[in-house]
Amino acid sequence: MPxxxxxxxxxxxxxxxxxxxxxxxxxxxxxxxxxxxxxAVNLLLVAFSKMHQHALGAGNPNAxxxxxxxxxxIMVVAAAEVSVGLAIIVMMYRNTHSTDVNFLNRLKH
Amino acid sequence: MIQLVWLVPVLPLAGFLINGLFRNSxxxxxxxxxxxxxxxxxxxxxxxxxxxxxxxxxxxxTVTLFDFxxxxxxxxxxxxxxxxxxxxFLLIIxxxxxxxxxxxxxxxxxxxxxxxxxxxxxxNLFVFSMLLLVLGANYVILFIGWEGVGLCSYLLIGxxxxxxxxxxxxxxxxxxxxxxDLGFLIAIFWMINQFGSVNFEEVFNAAPGTSTAALTxxxxxxxxxxxxxxxxxxxxxxxxxxxxxxxxxSALIHAATMVTAGxxxxxxxxxxxxxxxxxxxxxxxxxxxxxxxxxxxALKQNDIKKVLAYSTVSQLGYMFLGLGVxxxxxxxxxxxxxxxxxxxxxxxxxxVIHAMGGEQDIRKMGGLRKHISTTxxxxxxxxxxxxxxxxxxxxxxxxxxxxxxxxxxxxxYAVGVFTALLTAFYMFRLYATTFLGxxxxxxxxxHHLHESPAAMTIPLxxxxxxxxxxxxxxxxxxxxxxxxxxxxFLEPVxxxxxxxxxxxxxxxxHEGLLMVISVVVAAIGVLYAGFRFSSKPDLAEPTxxxxxxxxxxxVDELYNAIFVRPLYAISKFLxxxxxxxxxxxxxxxxxxxxxxxxxxxxxQSGQVGGYVLLMVVGILALFLVELFVKK
Amino acid sequence: MRxxxxxxxxxxxxxxxxxxxxxxxxxxxGITQILFWVLSIMALISAILVVVSKNPVxxxxxxxxxxxxxxxxxxLMNAQFLAIVNLIxxxxxIMVLFLFVFMLMNxxxxxxxxxxxxxKIAGVVAAGSLLLVFVAALKHADMKNQLAEMNKGDIGxxxxxxxxxxxxxxxxxxxxxxxxxxxxxxVVVIGKKD
Numbered sequence: 001m002p003x004x005x006x007x008x009x010x011x012x013x014x015x016x017x018x019x020x021x022x023x024x025x026x027x028x029x030x031x032x033x034x035x036x037x038x039x040a041v042n043l044l045l046v047a048f049s050k051m052h053q054h055a056l057g058a059g060n061p062n063a064x065x066x067x068x069x070x071x072x073x074i075m076v077v078a079a080a081e082v083s084v085g086l087a088i089i090v091m092m093y094r095n096t097h098s099t100d101v102n103f104l105n106r107l108k109h
Numbered sequence: 110m111i112q113l114v115w116l117v118p119v120l121p122l123a124g125f126l127i128n129g130l131f132r133n134s135x136x137x138x139x140x141x142x143x144x145x146x147x148x149x150x151x152x153x154x155x156x157x158x159x160x161x162x163x164x165x166x167x168x169x170x171t172v173t174l175f176d177f178x179x180x181x182x183x184x185x186x187x188x189x190x191x192x193x194x195x196x197x198f199l200l201i202i203x204x205x206x207x208x209x210x211x212x213x214x215x216x217x218x219x220x221x222x223x224x225x226x227x228x229x230x231x232x233n234l235f236v237f238s239m240l241l242l243v244l245g246a247n248y249v250i251l252f253i254g255w256e257g258v259g260l261c262s263y264l265l266i267g268x269x270x271x272x273x274x275x276x277x278x279x280x281x282x283x284x285x286x287x288x289x290d291l292g293f294l295i296a297i298f299w300m301i302n303q304f305g306s307v308n309f310e311e312v313f314n315a316a317p318g319t320s321t322a323a324l325t326x327x328x329x330x331x332x333x334x335x336x337x338x339x340x341x342x343x344x345x346x347x348x349x350x351x352x353x354x355x356x357x358x359s360a361l362i363h364a365a366t367m368v369t370a371g372x373x374x375x376x377x378x379x380x381x382x383x384x385x386x387x388x389x390x391x392x393x394x395x396x397x398x399x400x401x402x403x404x405x406x407a408l409k410q411n412d413i414k415k416v417l418a419y420s421t422v423s424q425l426g427y428m429f430l431g432l433g434v435x436x437x438x439x440x441x442x443x444x445x446x447x448x449x450x451x452x453x454x455x456x457x458x459x460x461v462i463h464a465m466g467g468e469q470d471i472r473k474m475g476g477l478r479k480h481i482s483t484t485x486x487x488x489x490x491x492x493x494x495x496x497x498x499x500x501x502x503x504x505x506x507x508x509x510x511x512x513x514x515x516x517x518x519x520x521x522y523a524v525g526v527f528t529a530l531l532t533a534f535y536m537f538r539l540y541a542t543t544f545l546g547x548x549x550x551x552x553x554x555x556h557h558l559h560e561s562p563a564a565m566t567i568p569l570x571x572x573x574x575x576x577x578x579x580x581x582x583x584x585x586x587x588x589x590x591x592x593x594x595x596x597x598f599l600e601p602v603x604x605x606x607x608x609x610x611x612x613x614x615x616x617x618x619h620e621g622l623l624m625v626i627s628v629v630v631a632a633i634g635v636l637y638a639g640f641r642f643s644s645k646p647d648l649a650e651p652t653x654x655x656x657x658x659x660x661x662x663x664v665d666e667l668y669n670a671i672f673v674r675p676l677y678a679i680s681k682f683l684x685x686x687x688x689x690x691x692x693x694x695x696x697x698x699x700x701x702x703x704x705x706x707x708x709x710x711x712x713q714s715g716q717v718g719g720y721v722l723l724m725v726v727g728i729l730a731l732f733l734v735e736l737f738v739k740k
Numbered sequence: 741m742r743x744x745x746x747x748x749x750x751x752x753x754x755x756x757x758x759x760x761x762x763x764x765x766x767x768x769x770g771i772t773q774i775l776f777w778v779l780s781i782m783a784l785i786s787a788i789l790v791v792v793s794k795n796p797v798x799x800x801x802x803x804x805x806x807x808x809x810x811x812x813x814x815x816l817m818n819a820q821f822l823a824i825v826n827l828i829x830x831x832x833x834i835m836v837l838f839l840f841v842f843m844l845m846n847x848x849x850x851x852x853x854x855x856x857x858x859x860k861i862a863g864v865v866a867a868g869s870l871l872l873v874f875v876a877a878l879k880h881a882d883m884k885n886q887l888a889e890m891n892k893g894d895i896g897x898x899x900x901x902x903x904x905x906x907x908x909x910x911x912x913x914x915x916x917x918x919x920x921x922x923x924x925x926x927v928v929v930i931g932k933k934d
Contacts, residue, residue: 019791
């Protein structure tokens with residue numbers, strides 16, 4: 001599979017995620033779109049790891065494994081981040097009884 | 110002793126500094142001593158230098174103090190030139206100046222100590238500037254003094270600065286002076302361009318080889334400066350207004366010294382003027398016209414100082430007439446005698462005002478001769494001198510000018526004699542109305558009448574003696590051969606001018622006849638005015654032609670309409686349109702910044718979504734720049 | 741009439757021939773290719789639906805479909821471990837967390853706040869421009885003809901991944917456990933009612 005197919009697919013998913021972040025007002029949906037962006041990147045990393053294996057794999061059995069290790073760690077971090085983020089959103093909901101991002105405009109002051 | 114000539118102006122400068130800086134701590138006595146003392150010292154020093162100059166073998170000396178301006182090929186040193194002309198003026202200025210300083214200590218004694226000191230500081234500064242003017246060895250130093258006396262005139266006219274009319278008069282004087290100074294400055298620039306130098310020696314040596322057109326231009330411009338400083342047509346209207354200052358100021362500045370600066374300058378540049386006959390005609394005509402005009406106005410004035418002011422303008426016109434017809438010695442002689450009798454008249458008028466408790470209107474005076482006799486006799490001597498009755502000084506000097514005028518053109522002479530008649534007439538009108546007849550003032554004023562203190566009467570007596578006797582310094586050829594001491598003394602200064610131009614030499618036989626005519630005319634004026642006004646003073650309001658004269662031929666109103674109103678209109682126009690426009694632009698920039706700030710503030714909405722959008726847009730921009738713009 | 745039937749018969753034969761050819765073409769494409777395209781289209785459509793759905797619960801469900809598609813891609817590339825982990829962690833744990841939160845807040849399509857239309861257009865335009873810029877930049881990248889190894893390769897196997905993880909990357913691995921600990925502590929602290 002030519003690598004640029006994977007590149008374009010991953011880019012498309014990423015930009016759909018960006019569109020989601022910019023378009024939605026619900027904090028949790030925005031969070032989910034961030035997860036979507038992360039996953040697009042994961043896909044691309046795995047594709048590149050396979051590309052490296054294809055290019056270098058003849059002499060080196062572990063060529064390109066770094067990409068997949070990286071994806072592993074991204075997933076680790078994503079999990080931790082989701083838990084903390086949702087906790088914050090729940091706190092926000094408890095204070096304002098809404099998940100509307102526009103209510104969090106204290107940065108204005 | 111000549112090398113110490115720089116002390117002569119520096120001493121009054123020191124007096125100015127002492128009186129000016131310490132005016133809050135000096136007593137009035139000390140101020141008077143300092144102010145008069147420096148003048149006396151300068152006068153004595155001038156006498157000693159005069160002794161050296163008088164010797165037969167004397168050559169003009171230039172005492173250079175330091176290099177003032179040195180640019181490329183132009184060198185203007187701060188140098189003093191000691192020759193016969195400058196030493197003569199030096200004596201007049203320091204001598205008459207000292208007498209007036211002495212007079213002022215009594216006249217101004219009602220002022221408070223700081224203001225008293227301020228007065229003397231200004232007077233000393235004035236003397237310093239005037240000495241700089243006459244001692245300068247080049248036109249630039251002359252101009253420095255020229256400006257300085259203009260400044261001091263302004264300061265002294267507006268001495269009682271709390272009165273708006275006085276300060277307006279001071280402003281008028283200064284501004285009219287400055288208009289003349291512009292002409293003077295352009296002349297200096299032209300001189301630098303033409304001769305490459307402004308030193309008297311170099312300019313006068315190079316003059317014969319220069320084109321007449323250039324010389325005419327330069328001399329005309331110099332004369333414009335002189336009309337401003339010496340109150341000739343068209344820049345004379347400031348002088349009557351300058352009577353707002355204290356009377357000693359009027360005596361010193363506007364009679365004896367400052368107004369003669371123009372005469373000095375033209376006398377010094379006599380070679381330039383002799384080589385430019387057109388300018389000489391202009392000078393003579395303007396001088397004559399001014400003399401006539403001022404004399405007519407003086408006929409109908411009722412303020413004692415105003416009469417004397419117009420008389421000064423008229424006599425200055427005579428001096429310019431003398432310069433214009435080439436009678437340089439006569440003009441300088443008249444400067445000297447005029448300094449004596451006009452200062453005498455002004456100080457006498459000050460004494461009268463002092464006696465009348467501040468009253469200046471002659472219609473309210475009369476019969477004062479019984480009350481203030483010293484003032485009366487000295488004033489009478491001054492009047493006779495100015496009228497040109499022999500053997501007093503005015504006769505000799507005025508006659509020399511008229512003789513020169515006759516040599517140029519009989520018309521000049523005729524108008525000059527007519528003006529002499531008017532001079533005698535109005536002066537004796539003034540005398541008779543003030544001193545003869547019955548007292549017309551209030552009862553309180555009559556009780557107040559008393560003779561002035563010694564500090565005021567002594568200068569009057571000294572000046573009266575000088576006014577009476579100074580004429581014998583310039584006895585013309587008609588009476589005695591080689592008796593014209595002044596002419597002989599000033600001969601080296603005017604030699605170049607006399608050689609280059611056409612020396613005004615009236616035929617000796619005619620001169621006797623001319624003298625007789627002028628004496629008779631003057632006597633007629635004196636007697637008629639004396640008898641008419643002593644018995645029937647001119648108290649009624651003027652009508653018809655008299656009204657025109659009393660209103661000074663409406664010249665002030667004319668200037669107001671031609672110059673002042675259009676300037677105001679232009680100023681208002683510029684203010685309304687251009688000033689507001691510029692203000693609008695400047696304020697607009699401020700408003701723009703405020704508006705921009707307000708709009709930019711909206712970015713700080715606090716909305717996270719907005720921030721993320723901006724982030725994405727920023728990343729987009731960075732990518733575009735990095736990938737596609739930077740190839 | 742006979743001619744009509746004959747023309748019909750000829751037409752049918754040609755169509756069948758063409759179909760056979762098509763089936764031949766498809767057979768030449770290979771299963772991998774077909775699966776790639778199917779999974780890609782599934783991922784893209786589901787992603788768009790995530791963003792567009794009004795009901796937030798629907799968004800969660802579509803996101804799960806996206807994760808399934810991506811896991812499918814991983815399997816295609818023989819990254820088996822990652823495929824399973826993706827499904828378990830992402831689709832299993834994280835999305836369930838999201839659903840819990842939605843149920844807690846009782847959100848549905850009625851209470852969903854909407855941005856104004858201009859903001860939405862601005863967002864879509866910005867994202868679209870980003871995509872355009874990326875694509876334009878990467879069009880000229882010179883790795884176009886490199887291939888990603890499909891169906892083959894040992895590096896995705898759990899054995900090799902585990903060896904690499906515990907030999908070369910053991911320090912980050914341990915630190916990630918500390919990360920989890922701190923995340924847990926953080927969540928408890930944030931969620932405390934005081």
